[in-house]
Amino acid sequence: MAQTADLFEFLCRMGDNTLVLGHRVSEWCGHAPVLEEDIALANTALDLIGQTQMWLGLAAEVEGQGRSADDLAMLRDAWNFHNVLLVEQPNRDFGVTILRQFLFDAWHVEMLQRLITSSDQRIAEVAAKSVKEATYHLERSSTTVIALGDGTGESHNRMQDALNLLWPYVGELFADDAVDTAMSEEGIAPKSSDLRDAVMARITDVLAEATLQVPDGDFTHKGGKTGFQHTEHLGHMLVAMQNLQRSYPGATW
Amino acid sequence: MYAQMVKSEATQEDPEKLAAFQARIDAGEKIEPKDWMPVGYRKTLIRQIGQHAHSEIVGQLPEGNWITRAPTLERKAILLAKVQDEAGHGLYLYCAAETLGVTRDELTEMLLDGRMKYSSIFNYPTLTWADMGAVGWLVDGAAIMNQVPLQRTSYGPYSRAMIRICKEESFHQRQGFDIMMKMASGTEAQMRMAQNALDRFWYPALMMFGPSDKDSVHSEQSMRWKIKMNTNDELRQKFVDQTVPQAEYLGLTVPDDKLVWNEEKNGYDFSEPDWNEFFDVIQGNGPCNTDRLAARNKAWDDGAWVREGLMAHATKKSAMKVAAE
Numbered sequence: 027m028a029q030t031a032d033l034f035e036f037l038c039r040m041g042d043n044t045l046v047l048g049h050r051v052s053e054w055c056g057h058a059p060v061l062e063e064d065i066a067l068a069n070t071a072l073d074l075i076g077q078t079q080m081w082l083g084l085a086a087e088v089e090g091q092g093r094s095a096d097d098l099a100m101l102r103d104a105w106n107f108h109n110v111l112l113v114e115q116p117n118r119d120f121g122v123t124i125l126r127q128f129l130f131d132a133w134h135v136e137m138l139q140r141l142i143t144s145s146d147q148r149i150a151e152v153a154a155k156s157v158k159e160a161t162y163h164l165e166r167s168s169t170t171v172i173a174l175g176d177g178t179g180e181s182h183n184r185m186q187d188a189l190n191l192l193w194p195y196v197g198e199l200f201a202d203d204a205v206d207t208a209m210s211e212e213g214i215a216p217k218s219s220d221l222r223d224a225v226m227a228r229i230t231d232v233l234a235e236a237t238l239q240v241p242d243g244d245f246t247h248k249g250g251k252t253g254f255q256h257t258e259h260l261g262h263m264l265v266a267m268q269n270l271q272r273s274y275p276g277a278t279w
Numbered sequence: 280m281y282a283q284m285v286k287s288e289a290t291q292e293d294p295e296k297l298a299a300f301q302a303r304i305d306a307g308e309k310i311e312p313k314d315w316m317p318v319g320y321r322k323t324l325i326r327q328i329g330q331h332a333h334s335e336i337v338g339q340l341p342e343g344n345w346i347t348r349a350p351t352l353e354r355k356a357i358l359l360a361k362v363q364d365e366a367g368h369g370l371y372l373y374c375a376a377e378t379l380g381v382t383r384d385e386l387t388e389m390l391l392d393g394r395m396k397y398s399s400i401f402n403y404p405t406l407t408w409a410d411m412g413a414v415g416w417l418v419d420g421a422a423i424m425n426q427v428p429l430q431r432t433s434y435g436p437y438s439r440a441m442i443r444i445c446k447e448e449s450f451h452q453r454q455g456f457d458i459m460m461k462m463a464s465g466t467e468a469q470m471r472m473a474q475n476a477l478d479r480f481w482y483p484a485l486m487m488f489g490p491s492d493k494d495s496v497h498s499e500q501s502m503r504w505k506i507k508m509n510t511n512d513e514l515r516q517k518f519v520d521q522t523v524p525q526a527e528y529l530g531l532t533v534p535d536d537k538l539v540w541n542e543e544k545n546g547y548d549f550s551e552p553d554w555n556e557f558f559d560v561i562q563g564n565g566p567c568n569t570d571r572l573a574a575r576n577k578a579w580d581d582g583a584w585v586r587e588g589l590m591a592h593a594t595k596k597s598a599m600k601v602a603a604e
Contacts, residue, residue: 045352049347052346052347052355052359053346053347055339055343055346055359055362055363055366056336056339056340056343056362056366056574056578057343057574057577057578058578058582059578059579059581059582059583059585059586060582060585060586060589061336061366061369061370061373061383062370063582063585064339064363064366065363065366065367065370068359068360068362068363068366069363071359072356072359072360072363075352075355075356075359076356078352079352079353079356082352095352096351096352096353099352100350100351119581120581120582120585121585170589172592173588173589173592173593174585174588174589174592176592176595177587177588177589177590177591177592178584178587178588178591180584180587180588181584181585181587181588181591182588184584263347266347266348267347267348269348270348270349270350270408271350271351274466274468274469276466277350277465277466277468277469278461278465279350279351279354279408279458279461279462279465
């Protein structure tokens with residue numbers, strides 16, 4: 027059996043990614059460029075929040091300290107959030123939002139497909155439920171990235187700017203540490219680095235069709251997945267997200 | 280009620296055609312997009328359905344204001360789903376309006392430059408989490424009063440949109456009441472938020488039905504055409520009669536000293552809202568008019584490159600398809 031601490035950490039990473047990205051995407055509600063996109067973004071956010079409930083619910087169960095998914099979401103400090111830095115990046119414009127979504131979706135689908143055969147039945151079940159949604163997200167974000175990359179001169183330039191901005195955050199998705207090794211040894215989850223080839227193949231195919239240029243260099247920002255050093259953006263997000271639970275301890279809503 | 284003070288258009292057309300049209304309506308038939316209809320009927324419906332659609336879209340904003348601050352994951356998901364439903368309602372209604380010969384973009388531009396209105400209620404701020412309860416309970420509650428009868432409206436596409444919308448609205452109202460129950464039976468701070476939300480939303484909710492229309496010529500015409508099914512006063516009375524016992528159940532006080540049960544009319548007597556405030560709000564001076572319109576304009580302007588990019592790609596793709604054939 028994997029150490030409880032490692033398993034808890036792995037589950038928090040999965041749940042924090044979906045929580046933080048779901049929150050970001052939910053910020054669009056009522057403000058999207060066109061009604062159909064407003065509905066689609068809300069749908070994506072809803073799926074991600076639903077997945078968060080499953081991952082963090084399981085994390086809380088594994089931890090066995092009587093905490094709930096809500097406790098983990100609403101009462102942990104920023105350094106205990108172990109999402110990758112990519113998902114906490116601000117929405118900026120629609121181009122950054124949809125490109126961030128696409129980069130995450132490409133990784134997410136691959137990860138979930140592998141988790142379906144996890145040696146931990148509970149994880150396999152969550153993955154099987156989530157992968158259908160993630161596959162649909164990837165389909166949508168891919169077609170939108172292609173359409174905007176190949177749309178007008180302005181939409182192409184904005185998508186290229188978005189790609190240049192976000193590219194240095196992709197590498198963290200494939201960075202291994204001791205938790206990855208422990209999960210992989212137990213057959214619970216693949217190592218992060220094992221996903222790289224398949225994910226990069228998906229990404230580069232879509233970017234080529236979108237006529238977007240993959241930036242040079244392989245520099246990678248890190249620090250989200252371990253919680254060592256988040257961007258400044260996460261703290262502001264948590265101030266909003268956690269405000270009621272922290273201001274009124276013990277209240278039920 | 281998401282359409283207020285919709286001016287009904289006078290119609291000067293062939294009296295025989297008008298009489299035949301009225302006979303169809305009186306017989307309970309549905310008017311469909313390709314059927315003959317008086318110019319005034321068409322114009323009034325565009326105005327009414329358009330205003331209703333705009334209300335759904337602008338109505339996303341006050342509740343959207345709390346999505347990022349929802350207190351639990353479940354509340355966040357429910358609120359997000361609810362606001363998403365409103366965007367969907369906007370979509371059905373714009374589609375219904377389009378069957379009358381106006382485009383969604385034309386309607387949107389009229390909203391953005393102030394030629395068309397949306398419901399006065401959405402110009403009030405949402406200040407605490409209890410407001411999410413009050414909006415569902417009171418605002419959606421008032422909307423349902425108006426929309427349930429509109430399921431029987433004479434214009435087919437409008438009626439069908441209303442049937443779909445009503446199914447979702449009753450879920451919205453229940454979730455609002457559920458939030459209020461939690462708050463009203465919660466901590467002292469939560470109870471205070473609940474009472475404060477009722478204090479601020481009570482009169483704006485009563486205003487949603489619009490001023491008394493007992494002398495309005497426009498209302499009479501719209502009622503004959505079955506695009507308005509009840510008078511504003513009837514609906515307001517029904518709303519008060521339904522809501523007061525719910526407030527009592529919650530242990531909250533309706534902010535009206537004159538509120539009293541009237542045995543004779545089998546309903547409550549209650550104070551009228553301040554109609555000067557109502558007219559101020561619809562003339563642009565509500566607490567949030569500027570912010571609401573600015574948010575919609577910003578979304579539209581910032582999104583222009585996205586809409587253009589998607590269109591350009593779609594055009595290229597269809598050109599390629601044609602070339603391949």
